[in-house]
Amino acid sequence: MVAMGRNRAGRARTDSEPTPADSSGTAPGAAAGGARTHAQGPLARPVDSGLAELLPDRDRPLAWTLLLDGAPQSLVDLADPAYLGFEYQRRLGHLIDLAAPPGKPITVLHLGGGALTLARYVAATRPRSRQQVAEIDTALTELVRAELPLERGWQIKVRGADARAVLERTPEGTVDLVITDIFAGAQVPAHCATAEFTTLAARALAPGGRYAVNITDGSALLFARSQAATLRAVFPEVCLVADPAVLRGKRFGNLILAAAQNPLPIDELGRRVASDSYLGRVEHGRGLADFTAGAVPATDATAAPSPAPPPGVFR
Template sequence: MSRRDRARPAPFEQLGPLDTPIPISTGTARLSVENDGSVLVEINGVPSSHLHPDPQHLVFEYMRWMLLVIDRHLEARPEPSPGAERSASAPQIAHLGGGGCSLPRAIAARHPRSRQIVVEIDELLAQQVRTWFDLPRSPQLRLRIDDALGALASWREDRFDVLVRDVFAGSTTPVELTGREAAGHAARVLRSDGIYLANCAAPPGSGLMADEVATLSSVFAHVGVIAEPAHLTGKRRGNCVLIASQHALPEGVDRALRSDAVSVRLAQPSQVEALARAGRILGQGAGTSP
């Protein structure tokens, strides 16, 4: 056996049945194994997660972009003072939406001191992905069975360094998570320099990206957009990452994005401002201006 073979991450050994519907609380899941040993998880026929044997290898592009921002943000955190409790100095990260927990799994491998909580509404799915993908246990990675907005509203102020929104019902984000109420809760639960990352899948011509940028800009002092050029102009559907913070956004993000396999950029401030002007501030639950 070569050194390269010995270093290759082991494939998943406790997967459920493959290429067949698996009952979960919200419908069915389906697992498909690729040639490289990675596993595609579909929820009710829609691709939800893609997990590689190497936890830090993220197949979905938008998750790579999120991890890049999180890396830059956590690298900029001040070192804990001597004698500080380990739990108090550990980065606190929350995820709205779990699926197969691809991103939390990658963060746990990259930042083992971090403490993460993942909110997933599907109890059966959450139970099974822990086994299928050998996820880290609490306190490194906790799974909370709950509605995303309910969990967000229940958290205390100044709790998290990073908040990630990656919630979908089918192929769309529930409207109650795109409105100003949810943005306000996100700002409330983040620490003063915390960052909010949202996966936005905007159909062409919908104006959804502009609406979300306008909504976040009404709550946060700094908003950024990571997207491919065709997505940024609304010519093609795709996943973009919205970044919001009361503090200046992490440095070096655009430079780091240039090494990604996809031609993706951090939008210029003038582009973000143009989107905010073109968009509507979304109200609670109805996708309309308040």
């Protein structure tokens, strides 16, 4: 859920897609009753994982950024849940869009919840989708539900439990898309970045299902290379999406990994990434093999958390 760099990415769905209504007849673009308004100003409150802050977005009158201990986690626009404001969320939005034909309901397991931005996106763009979210910080979930409430009719169930524990209990072959976006503070926890964890995700996927992961890394990209090798040890099809500057180790940032048992939509994903308002590159096949050369998959016995962001990266 940690977001690095610019955060004015815009929509991930196409402008030609209508904004659907939920099952109650309320348009998802309408502000939810009881939602926090900018007139109320910022909010800071301790939660289980640290200090949560909600900061109003100066460009969008019903949008809020969630920070945890100063690290940006999520951006939610209550007037437009299809708006994805962070780079990494937009790239995950592309994968959501490509998970099935436009508008078709899917079953999604979100490991890591934050402000539920991606769950809102799925609900807005794919009505009647069934979604489960694992978010260990129950106080954060209570804060988000109170201040940034979900629309009526959205089938989103949030479980206050460790993501791996939820994944272990997920029935085999029942999920179209697993999205792993797990951070303890500003780092990916070791127990959610292993081959054993990835195998559990693969087991949960229905035929044709896909797995997507958000991580952060920089400099030599040792963690990212190991994570790519970890997914390649479990899935025959893997790709990586990131800013070229991050891939060259020039800056610390987000990297998105996607995996499946069947071929990924690399060409269409590449077109969508190329059309974004910021630089992005898709690595697949030989390019990804070169990226992971010499890297060893992480296991429960050997895994370490992702590196902490450099000082001042969120300023």
